[in-house]
Amino acid sequence: MSLLDIDERLVDLADWIEFDRSPLTDIKHCGSCDVGLIEGGLSNQENLHVLQEFRQQCKIVVAVGACAINGGIPAMRNNHSLADCLRESYLTAPGTVNPQIPDDPEIPKLLSKVHPIQDAIKVDYFLPGCPPSADTIWYFLTELLAGREPLIQGSALRYD
Amino acid sequence: MTQSSNKITIDGRAVCFQPGQTIMEAATEASVYIPHLCHHPDYPPHGSCKVCTVKVDGRYLASCSEKAVDGMEVQNNCKDLKDLRRSITQLLFVDGNHYCPSCERSGNCQLQAIGYALEMQENHYTQLFPTRKVDASHPDIILDPDRCILCGLCVRASEAEGKNLFKIGGRGQNSYLSVCSDSGLLGDSSISVNDKAAQICPVGAILIRGEGFHIPIGERLYDHQQITSVGNCRPRYNHSTSNLTERKKREGPEHSKPINLTTGKHTNGK
Ligand code: SF4
Ligand code: FES
Numbered sequence: 001m002s003l004l005d006i007d008e009r010l011v012d013l014a015d016w017i018e019f020d021r022s023p024l025t026d027i028k029h030c031g032s033c034d035v036g037l038i039e040g041g042l043s044n045q046e047n048l049h050v051l052q053e054f055r056q057q058c059k060i061v062v063a064v065g066a067c068a069i070n071g072g073i074p075a076m077r078n079n080h081s082l083a084d085c086l087r088e089s090y091l092t093a094p095g096t097v098n099p100q101i102p103d104d105p106e107i108p109k110l111l112s113k114v115h116p117i118q119d120a121i122k123v124d125y126f127l128p129g130c131p132p133s134a135d136t137i138w139y140f141l142t143e144l145l146a147g148r149e150p151l152i153q154g155s156a157l158r159y160d
Numbered sequence: 161m162t163q164s165s166n167k168i169t170i171d172g173r174a175v176c177f178q179p180g181q182t183i184m185e186a187a188t189e190a191s192v193y194i195p196h197l198c199h200h201p202d203y204p205p206h207g208s209c210k211v212c213t214v215k216v217d218g219r220y221l222a223s224c225s226e227k228a229v230d231g232m233e234v235q236n237n238c239k240d241l242k243d244l245r246r247s248i249t250q251l252l253f254v255d256g257n258h259y260c261p262s263c264e265r266s267g268n269c270q271l272q273a274i275g276y277a278l279e280m281q282e283n284h285y286t287q288l289f290p291t292r293k294v295d296a297s298h299p300d301i302i303l304d305p306d307r308c309i310l311c312g313l314c315v316r317a318s319e320a321e322g323k324n325l326f327k328i329g330g331r332g333q334n335s336y337l338s339v340c341s342d343s344g345l346l347g348d349s350s351i352s353v354n355d356k357a358a359q360i361c362p363v364g365a366i367l368i369r370g371e372g373f374h375i376p377i378g379e380r381l382y383d384h385q386q387i388t389s390v391g392n393c394r395p396r397y398n399h400s401t402s403n404l405t406e407r408k409k410r411e412g413p414e415h416s417k418p419i420n421l422t423t424g425k426h427t428n429g430k
Contacts, residue, residue, distance in 0.1 A: 066261055069282045070253075071289075073262050078289040079306070113289060118282070126282040130261040153279045155384050159260035159272055160377060 002065070003037070005134035016145055030057045035144065039131075041067040041074050042115040046108035055121040060144070063123045064137075066130040066159060068116065075114040082112045125150060129158045168232040170214075183223035183234055184212060193388050194236055195245055195274055197252075197362055198311035199224035203320060206312040210248050211274055215241060246278040254285045255333075257292070257306035258363075264372030265364030267380025271309060272363075273387035295339065297347030300369050301358050308337050308365040318357035325351050337365075362392065 004010070021030040030036065030050075036058030042048060055061055066072040077085050091099040117123060127140050127150075136156045143150035167174050168183070170192050177186035182205065187194050197209040205225035214223045215235040223234070235241065252271060260266045295303040310328055314337075318325040329338045341348035351358055353368050361367075377383075381390060 063282070066259070070259070070287060073259055075287075075289070076257070076259060076262065079257070079291050116283070116287065119286065123282075128281055151279060152281060154386075157276050157279065157281075158383075159275065160263075160266040 002131035002134070003137060006138050007134065009138055013141065030054055033058045035060045035062065037062050037064045038068050038117055039064045041071040042111065042117050042120050043074055044108040044110050048111075048120055051117055051121050060124045061121065062125045062127055063117050064127045065132060066128065069126050069128055070116050071114045072130065078113045082110055128152060130160050133158075164230045166230055168228050168230070168234055170234045171237050177228040181228050183214060183221070183226050183228050183232070186228045187223065187236070192236065193391065194223050195277065195387070196224055197270055197274065197309060198313065200313055200316070200360070203313070203316035206316065209252065209309065209311055211245055213241065213244060213248070220244070242278055246280050247284070249274050249278055249280055250284045252309050253283045254287045255290070256308060257289065263307065263364040264367060267377055267383045268375075269364055269382070270362035270387065270392055273382040276382060277386050277388050295346045297345040298351065299347070300353045301346060301351060302367045302369060303339065303346050304365055304367065305337055307363045309363055310335055310337060311362060313360045313362065314357045314366055317360045318355065321355055321357060323350060323355065323357065325349050325355070325357055
């Protein structure tokens with residue numbers, strides 16, 4: 001969603017690219033694409049399927065943001081067992097009403113740990129930042145479109 | 161046989177040294193920056209992080225612990241070393257749990273700054289996700305071992321202060337930082353915010369409560385400047401009282417001048 005921060009430059013971008021699956025288009029499956037930008041860590045079974053689909057369909061896969069790159073804040077649950085996390089969130093947390101651990105079959109099963117996406121698929125590029133700034137995203141995409149290898153450096157390189 | 165002239169070269173530049181000095185010490189005196197994390201001029205070398213690796217006659221050496229020898233030709237700036245140091249930094253990152261967005265030292269952290277300087281885009285290696293426990297037992301100081309890089313600076317600083325508050329136990333991958341108190345907790349030790357040992361941590365493992373956000377994220381030392389040009393400076397506060405409320409009142413600009421950790425001198429904040 002930080003892609004939207006590039007503001008009016010989105011219009012320029014739209015001249016060069018075509019959106020496939022994205023939070024903007026609400027398309028459920030990823031078609032054949034040149035570039036797949038993935039944000040967020042790998043934390044449940046559905047994430048895993050989506051990642052595999054992206055890898056199959058996209059020529060270039062980019063991990064966007066701290067969570068995709070190293071698991072980020074959600075990976076701080078890795079210090080605890082999944083059972084403890086669920087117990088604390090749904091059963092014992094102060095103010096819990098009608099305590100129960102959600103078990104609807106529609107809800108994707110959580111993995112025991114949160115992983116960087118490159119634990120599951122090959123990642124071609126990394127776009128660090130939490131989130132990466134609009135200028136960094138813009139630089140990255142225009143470099144890629146120009147057929148160059150983007151490298152984030154100087155004060156554009158941020159892990160926070 | 162030529163007479164010894166006590167000179168080495170670093171990337172071709174002649175640098176003098178006093179007999180007994182390490183390559184790092186000679187470089188620092190000549191204002192040549194060699195990346196480092198566990199080195200501190202006030203304490204004996206620890207040689208643990210290896211970020212200071214240089215190349216001498218085709219061999220890789222830790223410049224903080226290797227003595228300068230007359231005629232040495234030291235390579236410090238080359239692609240080969242940058243790649244190697246980046247890999248070493250990535251190993252330090254995956255060895256702990258380093259989530260910069262959640263860390264109050266972000267922007268003032270030397271590990272992060274070294275990552276920036278080496279253009280490290282990601283961790284590369286498989287993260288180990290070790291399970292370590294935060295020690296919040298002390299009223300003024302927090303120990304978060306998730307971020308500890310086992311540089312041993314708190315150990316050495318505390319030894320020099322005669323308190324011996326920290327030790328590194330275990331071996332190799334099972335090494336860990338321990339607090340020397342009966343319970344193993346910081347709250348039962350004699351550490352105080354005025355101790356060097358409480359202030360020296362290059363990462364966010366030892367934090368002093370209540371001062372983490374004095375300088376907002378985005379305005380911190382390494383947010384706009386590289387560690388290669390400003391070195392290991394970090395704003396320091398005068399902890400002449402351990403009472404936090406009192407301290408907050410006292411903290412003015414004169415207490416937040418960055419101190420160059422390499423020379424110990426105040427810098428101009430630039
Ligand atoms: S707590 Fe900080 S100073 Fe002490 S060994 Fe760990 S990283 Fe070094
Ligand atoms: S600075 Fe030399 S090994 Fe750490």
